[in-house]
Amino acid sequence: MENPEVESDFLRSVHALLRELDGHHPAFQSERGMLRWTLHKKIERNPSNGVLLIKILVKELERAERCNYRQYIIPLLHTLMYTLIKTPSIPDDLYERVYDFCKKLLTLPKPYCTIGLDYAQQVKRERTIPGILYQRMVSAEQSIKNDSYPFQEKVFMFADPDLLSRAVCRALIDEIRAAQTFQCARSCMLYVIERASQTALKGHCDVKNLHGILQVKPLDVIEHCFQQVMAAATAEHKGREMSAEYNQYAEEVGKIYNRLLSEKEKDVQKVEAERSQGIPLPNPNISFHLWRDEDQLWKELVLFLRSPSQSSEQDSVSGELDCFEFQDLVPDYEHGEWTRFSVLSNDSGIERDLPMAGDESPSSCSVEAEHSRLQRKGCVKKKGTSLDSLPFLQSGCDGRGAKPAGKLHRKSGGSVMEPIVPMKRLHTARVLVLGDDRVLGRLAQAYYSLRKRESRRAFLTKRLKVEFYYVPVVEEQPASSKEEYAVFDQTEPCEIAAYLGRVDPWYENNINTLCHMIPKLATMPSSPSKMAVSELFIIDVIAYYVRLGLQPVFFQVYAVKLSFNNGTLEPVEDIFLIELSATLEESNSSRDGLPMKKKPTVDVPGMDLTLSYKKVLLSNREKEESVSLRSTGLLMKAIPSNEIEGKDYDLVCLHVNIAEVVKTSNLSGRSYSLTTNTIRTRNIKIRNTEHRSFTVRLDKDSRRVYKNVVSIEVCPCLEPSYCLQKTKNKQANPQEEEDVGLAKYLPKALLLPINTFAGIVQ
Known part of the structure; x- marks a missing residue:
């Protein structure tokens, strides 16, 4: 009632x-x-x-x-x-x-x-x-061995120790441990069995009595009952009506329930009172990682696939993983050759390479003999079919294989490209990063590295779904660090979080609120009630986010090429996700040494620049532009700001803000003024015409600063699989300029997907 x-x-x-x-x-x-x-x-x-x-x-x-x-x-x-x-x-x-x-x-x-x-x-x-949604959620999130629903999910929480304090990291670890105190595999299997009995049998199930019976059962009996419940829920009853399928499921669960009641033991009464009123929904399996190693994300994903198998299909995967070495996972298609271990055979097939009779240890061979042996060139394992080796089949950001570089508006809500060859990906890794915009710049680098590895040897993406989540966390910074490398007014430290909050109000209400709440958690005094499972607000919100935040917003990753005033240094190529800032370096030379007749009356700051870019218009056309000006610095923003009117903030393009020095003449003499020009572009080349250089900083990160830069080239970062396929096509047809063959169907631009609750709400 x-x-x-x-x-x-x-x-x-x-x-x-x-x-x-x-x-x-x-x-x-x-x-x-x-x-x-x-x-x-x-x-x-x-x-x-x-x-x-x-x-x-x-x-x-x-x-x-x-x-x-x-x-x-x-x-x-x-x-x-x-x-x-x-x-x-x-x-x-x-x-x-x-x-x-x-x-x-x-x-x-x-x-x-x-x-x-x-x-x-x-x-x-x-x-x-x-109850099937509850059963599958608990089974997958807790990675419980199950033949009927063999899916595994895990949340990887990454925190940059240079951005978050030790106190914040410790508070998060304490909450994760407190949340996982009462969610061992045994308890979660009990929850599934009890929930199945409660929903299938409705008023005919005594949950407290069932809980007391299960508490005294050995683990093997609980595992057997769990397997039977999952098998009953996932069994296919083709041709049956909905009511008949439910009746079949309720009948099978009723048999399990009645068998447990018939085996009731004497000491059940001791634990009946301990049963809470409801059946809880355990929080997901979360692992906390301090992001110190550049390859740490890749290694953690590989280790996740090494986890105990759940089916015969995964047994074969684990066997392959056992011989899969980390040093074999570092391909770089930009270099002609690199060291690899053979995965086809252990001997070269050359007779002189075979050991002498009776020599079973490598020490029996002399050093000279070792050097005189023929060396086998590195090779890659051959795939059975060409489809198996196509990296574009794995996880391109455009669900239909279209090329988003020509699109005008930002993408959202699409699904990752699924392989044409049907292959079940039983593992799902939910990568959640905490921090400000700098940690997202680092995530973009790790994602680019992962896509680059997969383009040469598709391994993870054939077996693993990777989804990215972002929780903004900002701590108070010293005033000196706020003013470091400042060109314009200091922007907010979490621009992507602010953008996601504008396009998805539910993200703003539930996730952006954690930005300052998590640091407050670290300053709260510890108390017995603080670690109560029912009061874990941060972990509960994160669990809600990773469970229901399934609509991605795609962000364009940009590639930048930097040239230096030292001719002996090779140009550097890097990527950025949020912004690129360039400031004029202080010159050691002084104008005071010039003759008086050549010395200007007003020392005009800045340096002369030449800009070549393609102007982006609302009509989805690109216009070639070239301009020369004098500037003190510039700021390229890949994330649209809130000040831009209308729907222009949704343009997938760079907003380049240039601090231009405008010379003027009046009655008092020559003077100058500073003005800010904004251009919208996707490709831009900047070159200075003086013997001065500037400092470039990527994604607001002081660890990613380049000095003595004389020219900058920026363009959308291409998907590594597209680059590899186009290189192969050029080798086969040198005269062919347009995309042909498989390159025509590949996603061209590299887009970083960050999940929200709704994507972009129109």
Whole structure:
């Protein structure tokens, strides 16, 4: 029976959520995200109230769709689905209303139709087999060995120790450990068995009694019951109606439940009172990493694939991983040759290379003999078919294989390109980085390195899905570091987080609120209640983010080539994601040594530059431009700022702000003024015409500073697999200029996907 007081409380909370989305209450700015977290905590404490909350959310969704309040739809829908996963028993008519609403979203543009289709499929599956979403989520997130649903997920939390203090890292580690205290594999299997019995048998299941029985069972019995429950939920009943499939599932779960009750032991009564009121949803498996090594992301992903196998298919993968060395994972197609170990055979097939009879140890051969032997040239393992070796089949950022470099607007909500050859990727790595924009610049470098490795030898992407998440964290910095290399007014340290908050209000409310809350967590005094599982706000929000934040926003990665005034130094190639700033270096030479007649009356700052670029227009045309000017510095922004009017902020292009020195003449003599010019481009070349140089900094990171630079070339970074394929085509057809063969279908530009709750909301 519904409680009017509870209904009124839920209704007030939901309306407060909607007012928070509108931003009408400035008092909520410092506590955004708390309303949603508090609302879901109420359901965890009393899951029977979940049905009442779902009814309220469905009414609000229908009203938002009827009144065209689209800004409410996605936040309310995410709140509803998370409540649905946590609620054990939902009436069939309520499932029908949710399913019908999700189908209505298919007529709306992205991201509404994308999210509506995904949730419609989940609701239909949950309606057929109640509790299946909970079972699969727990099984995958905890990597529980399971033959029926052999998927594994893991959250990799990366923190740069140069950007976050030791206290913040320690506080995060303590929360992760506290969250994982009561979510061992045994406990999670118990939760799945209890939840399956509760949803399948409804009022005929005594959850407390079942919990007491399972607590005294040995681990092998619990594993067997878990396997049976998962097999019953994932069994295919082709040709059956929805009701018949549910009846079959309920019958199989009822057999497991009755068998456990018949084996009830005497000491069950001791643990019955320890059972909490609801069945909790364990937090995902999270591992914390201090990002010290440049190749650490790659190594952690390989180690994740080395984890214990779940099926016969994964057993063969583990066997291949055992002989897969890290030094074999460093290909670089820009160099002609590199050292590799052979993976085809251990001997060269040359008779003189074979050991002498009776010589079984390498020490028996002299040093001279070793040097005189013929050396075998490095080689790569041959693939069985050409399709297996195509890196473009793995995870291009454009779902249809189109080339986004020519697109005008930023992409969002697309799916990663799936391979044409069907191959199940049973592992999902959710890489979550914490920090300001500098850590995202480092993530872009690691992503480029990963794509570069995979372009030569597709290994990880054939077996592993990689998704990226970002939680902004900012600590107070000294004033000296804020002014370092400043050209213009200091911009905000989390521009990408601010941009994601503008295009996705639900990200702004739930994730951007952690920016200053996580450092506050480190300063809070420790107390016994602080580490209570029910009060872990940070980990709960991160778990909510990685579970429901499945819509990526794609960011263009830019390549830069720097030349130096020292002719003996080779040009340097690097990439950046957010910005490139260039400041004029102080000159050692002084003008005081010039003759008086040549000395100008006003010392004009800056240096003369020549700019060649392709101007980007709203008509999706590019116009060649070339200009010469005098400047004191420039700033290239890849992330559009909020000040740009209209929808221009969504342009995928560089906004180059140039501090130009304008010379003027008046009655008092010659003078100058400073003005800022802004151009929009994708490709630009900057060269100075004086014997002076400037300092370049990438992605606001003082660790990525280049000095004595005389010229800069910037263009969109190309997908390494596209570069490799085009190089092969040129070798075969030197006269062919356009993309032919497989290069025509490859994603051309390298885009970094960062997941949010909705992608870009139009």
